[in-house]
Amino acid sequence: MNNTITQLFLKYILNQCSKAEIEQVISLIKDGHNDSEWLAAMELAEQENHFESNLSESHKANIYQGIRKAGQFKPRSNQRWWAYSAAAILLVASVGLWLQRSNNPSTQPQAVVINKAESKPLAQTGKKWVKLPDGTSVQLNANSSIDYPDSFEGLKERKVTLVGEAYFDVKHKEAQPFVISTGKLTVTVLGTAFNIKSSADQSQITVTVTRGKVKVQKEGQTLGLLTQNQQLSWKANAIQPLLKQDHIDPKVAIAWKADDLIMDDVTLEEAANLLAKRYQLKVHFDNPALRQCKFTAAFLERNELTQMLNVIGDITNTKLTVNAQQTLTLSGAGCN
Incomplete structure (x- = not known):
């Protein structure tokens, strides 16, 4: 193992590289023979920041391969060096942001995903975007958690x-209801698509629907069809729930969603749909094969x-472009 390369990778993960060092990192990763140095740098980053990582070895390796792939593309002629480097830098942003924020965990509550089949939590500070086994997407707010099975196959309900x-965008399956x-x-x-918010002691729960229809129940009794x-607001000490049917602006209820954007091993189709929801866009693929191209990246709220x-x-x-009609078009050869 080359300790010099390991230390250079460590600087890269911690966002401490100069222009020349970033170019050197990309060159080394493109070479494809420095996997052990990369994993060692990830371990050192965890130790230096005094926190325990929940990233698996395969996840760390996937980030390495993602940066390697990003380094294979030449920058556009009108881009500065840092615009090109951002393609690789943002691939490790999900790690970098975590490292930075973990130094002050008391001010950054966690969003936690618990997969029963794995019997361990997968945690990340701040908010978390999760793709469930059925294709349903969930965006967890800070200090929130979701518990779900490894697979919904063979189950009567997706519970x-x-x-x-959390904000849910549920994959339609008429024969298998989704139950939260x-x-x-x-x-x-x-x-x-809808938002659910419950207080810390779960004595107050609010459900807001942005699309479609949901049924809210308590111990088998239907409280409302939204x-x-x-929006339906329920309080434990109230005789009847407060049902608001008019003049509800769902943007207020889901304003918390507009924050850092984490795309962890997502397809271009999933990423495009996520951007479309965030920026009120329509999506069009010139080449349908692009839909299944996968990548990992992270973006700050200010991006x-x-x-x-x-x-x-x-x-x-x-190539991703947005026209005057607010249509996001994806074109090109895409992934191999």
């Missing part, structure tokens, strides 16, 4: 347990859409 706040248990309430859906732009599109494009060898 998960939520503590805290939170405190004393259950929310049943077939395919829709459709788009409707502009154009920068994100350029980075994703460099990583996946794809």
Whole structure:
């Protein structure tokens, strides 16, 4: 193992590299023979920041391979060096942000994903975007957790347990309802998008629907059927739930979602849909084969859409553009 390379990778992970060092890192990773140095640098980064990593060895290796792939693309002629390097830098941002924020965990509550089949939590500070086994996407707010099985196959219901706040975009499966248990309430859906917020002691729960229809129940009794732009608020000490049907702006309820954007081993289709929801865009693929191209990246709240599109494009060898009609178009040869 080359200790010099390990130390250089460590500087890269901690965002301490100069322009020349970043170019050297990309060159070394493109070479494809420094896997052990990369994993050693990840371990050192964890030790220097005094926290225990929940990233598996395969996840660390996937980040390495993602940076290697990003380094295979040449920068556009009108891009500065840092714009090109961002394609690789942001691939480790999910690690870098974690390292930075873990130094002050008391001010950064965790979003936790618990997979029963693995019998261990997968945690990341701040908010977390999760893809469930059925394709449903969940965005967890800070200090929230979700518990779900390794697979929904063969089950009558797709049942998960939520503590805290999350935004769900449920994959439609008419024969297999999606059921969320939170405190004393259950929310049943077939395919829709909605937000659930429960207090720390689960004595107050609010459900807001942004698309589709959901049923809210307590101990088998239906409290309400909600459709788009409707909200139900329930309090443990209230005789009847407060059902708001008019003048509900769902953007207020889901304003917390507008924050750092983590894309962990997602397809271009999943990423495009996530950006479309965030920026009110339509999505069009010129080449359908692009839909299944996978990548890993992370973006800060302050990153502009154009920068994100350029980075994703460099990583996946794809051109992403938004026209005046607010349509996000993805074109190109894409992944191999």
